[in-house]
Amino acid sequence: MKLLVAISQTPETTARIAFKDGGTAFDPTGVNFIMNPYDEWYALVRALELKEEKGGSVTVIHCGPLANEVTIRKALAIGSDDAIRIDMEPDSAYNVAQQIAAHAATAGYDIIFTGKETIDYNGALVAGMVAGLLNLPFISHASKMVFNGDKAIVTRDIEGGTEEIEVAVPFVVSASKGMAEQRIPNMRGIMSAKTKPLQVVAPVAAESLAKHIEFRVPPAKTAVKMVDPANMDELVRLLHEEAKVI
């Protein structure tokens, strides 16, 4: 199977979130960047498992500047065969989706994977847009994928449960927790990643129809109000009269 995994780079989960330049840009001071966990732990690893089961290849694609190649090398170290970096600073989900679709349009992938969302923008848009641009079936929030002959049986998270969906390749899927288990790259993987092909491609002309203009962090929480554990009537009163939630 010929598999493509779109990977994104995000601040790590415990990073302090702050903005600079009058709230117009993320402040990367002191922040470690990682591969978006949904892309890495679930999408990429499931793609690698499928390759191991069925043969084929796993290509990763990333839209970002040169500095992000460390994230791409990690994807190669975990086991991807080759990588494409679209040399750009992404400014919208639509721009990224157009880059991925432009690459995938003639490449003949069986499955295009992404994580269900990135942990920074929480947009959950790129996978659906790629499916729309390429007119491919799209299944979001996949927590399991097995094959029955040439058909994939995908378990998808829905509110309060799951559903099982049958689909034939080619298709686009976004992965949530459960698709696979995290893999730690070993020394051999890390060494071989240095020599695996990483192709740098100029972006295609693309539009961004929605923009994030200004960022801010929420106002600091007012100090917690402590309630006497012996007096739960007081907590109920506060929830009713002050917080107005019951």
Place this chain on the structure above:
Amino acid sequence: MILVYAETQDGKIKRSALESVYYGSRLAATQGTTCVALVLGQVADGGKLGSYGAKEVWQVNDAKLASFDSQTYAEVISKVAADKQANVIILPDSSNGKSLSGLVAVKLKAGVLSGVNKLPEWKEGKLYVERALFSGKAFASCRIDSTNAVLSIASNTLKPVAEGSEVPVTSLMVDVPEARTKVLSVNRSVGIVPLPEAEMVVSAGRGMKDPSNWGIVEDLAAVLGATTACSRPVADSGWRPHHEHVGQTGIAIRPNLYIAIGISGAIQHLAGVNSSKVIVVINKDPEAPFYKAADYGVVGDLFEVVPRLTEAIKKFKSASH
């Protein structure tokens, strides 16, 4: 015109659809335009969307819409939006809504913003709206640069209010494409409000010591009409099912009230719950980091405090009825 895709489940309007329609009607009022709701497949109670602000309710009822396929649904929504010249298309930010928003935006060549949590404003003819990012640790003002816009609405953004009266449902004829995916089975717990839609959530962690102790959590949830949840270690050790896990890698929720029992409040847990409007933390450890994110805190033995809180709520409810 504002077109709202009103989500249904088992042939009935979902609660999130009332919220989407109410949001759409409020938006339409600010723009001097009308809000129209679109339902797909068989729906028994579409008319009630009128009460929540839909001027009209349109239905495309075709056997090919009996189960959800993202491409098919997106194609029908986009066709109706294009034919009727909708300026703004409103979707829920649910699992299916998230499947649709990117597809619909591409089909209409419209700018899209997901997880929107306020009503938009127009400045110089452009739509500006706010959304949360970094799991609620930040907000952004965003702008749509196309003539029409697709917005998906985070749950509990506006409390839907029935202000109008029911309207008749109008059937639309739309050419529905054949789905390329097939739903084989749906496994959904019945009778409880799913976590992403819940207005109140009672959640418990390792402080519960043993899964057999969960009765006090369930009692508190029952008296509140809340949905139960748990922390990651609890789900990972098999004490509770995975679909109850809220947090960074679990479900992100934004209820009006979140009660955390015996959960220390690791940053990954907070990422999934800090969009809750009011947070109550019950823990025996006064140093638990969760208190920094809480509105109300109780330090004490949860096996005493939780039943006491349940009794206090019972007393409050019987007094107010």
